[in-house]
Amino acid sequence: MSFKPANKIQDLQYFGEFGGVNPSISDSSTYTFLSAKTMFDTFEGNADGCYLYSRHSTPSNLHLGEALAAMEGTETANVAASGMGAITPVLLQLCGAGDHIVSSRTIYGGTYAFLKNFTPRLNIITTFVDITKLDSVEAAISKNTKILYCESVSNPLLEVADIQGLSKLAKKHNLKLIVDNTFSPLSISPSKLGADVIIHSLTKFINGSSDTVGGVVCGTQEFIDELRNVNDGASMLLGSTMDSLRASSVLKNLRTLHIRMKQHSKNAAYLAEKFEKAGLKTVYPGLESHPSHRLFKSMYNEAYGFGGMLTVDVGSLEKANELMELMQERNLGYLAVSLGFYKTLFSAPGSSTSSEIPEEEQKEMGLSDGLIRFSIGLDDDIERTFDIMKACMEELNILTHSVA
Ligand code: PLP
Secondary structure, three states, rough: OOOOOHHHHOOOOOOOOOOOOOOOOOOEEOOOOOOOOHHHHHHHHOOOOOOOOOOOOOOOHHHHHHHHHHHOOOEEEEEEEOOHHHHHHHHHHHOOOOOOEEEEEEOHHHHHHHHHHHHHHHHHOOEEEOOHHHHHHHHOOOOOEOOOOOOEOOOOOOOEEEEHHHHHHHHHHHOOOEEEEOOOOOOOOOOHOOEEEEEEEOOOOOOOOOOOOOOEEOOOHHHHHHHHOOOOOHHHHHHHOOOHHHHHHHHHHHHHHHHHHHHHHHHHHHHHHHHOOOOOOEEOOOOOOOOOOOHHHOOOOOOOOOOOOEEOOOOOHHHHHHHHHHHHHHOOOOEEEOOOOOOEEEEOHHHHOOOOOOOOHHHOOOOOOEEEEEEEEOOOOOHHHHHHHHHHHHHHHOOOOOOO
16 A cells, blocks of 8 residues: 555644744643634634633644544544543444444453443443454344444454455444554554544554553544534543643654654564464464454555564463563563553553453453563564563473574
């Protein structure tokens, strides 16, 4: 694909009102109006370019939103205080009592918990499906279904969604296709493949500094206006607003995302290949052995590769814990949840980020106890990293084959 979203970010031209190369940070929660009539019009949603109150929008939040919309190729975007603060209003905006959602069963634990435990209180029911099987997805759609929900690359199992195929189903049944693209920014551009709404937890690769949580919803002007509507907009009324100071800092980090993604992908591809050769059960979309390797290739923007996430199954939770503690001791990364940091981060999702999913369901979806999820860092010398990881694995008798 020739589409190069990072170029869109580079083409944006925002600077401060005093000529600063960065836009000034809006340091106000409320805004003055020159006439009372304009204030009234703004409440009615009719005064373009006027700011009202910072829970609604701020210049800094709009700058970040526009940059992310340019990256995702959507008309506009709305930033939020966290990834969950982006996801939950979208679902609640599109569904009311009696409505139904079809969702991938392998999604971030928090989203899963929201759909499984929280939305039923509002009589919004979700059917969880194997998203890689379009037949089962279609079979789960009923007359009350409003949303098809998935992650382009799922957390933590790295299943890949066929976004074009899902988009066809969504169109056929008049549903909205919502794609969480947190694991594959730049690599996959869901809007080009037919997604209606694209969500990110900015907390991860996009901000890349592990210093904040943040989220974004990218979509049409009409939908984003609906989310922000003062009378019935879920983003406006639920109040998960990003602070302007933070929006400005995320915007600055976003400008290096293209360089970082290339390095994350390069390092993850190197390690995945080495781990697999060593006989470890390794899952990485860039490996030929990944069931959706071809599908990923058919969708991706090649320059950004297959992403920075991989999983390795070391057999048991005890072994996983021992290995993670040893790798941390040897300064290979941190035993921490989250992803997209300059250091490698590792965790055992069964007992952490996916612990909201009951054990039986974890088993059913292939989430085993010994699974370690790696977010591979920006190491400049990944060969050396592998040598030290290999030594850790040998010390714990995890490696079965000798590796070149
Ligand atoms: N989506 C995915 C794929 C995630 O991994 C996460 C968090 O881990 C979220 C959404 C939620 O984002 P946040 O923690 O910023 O609320």
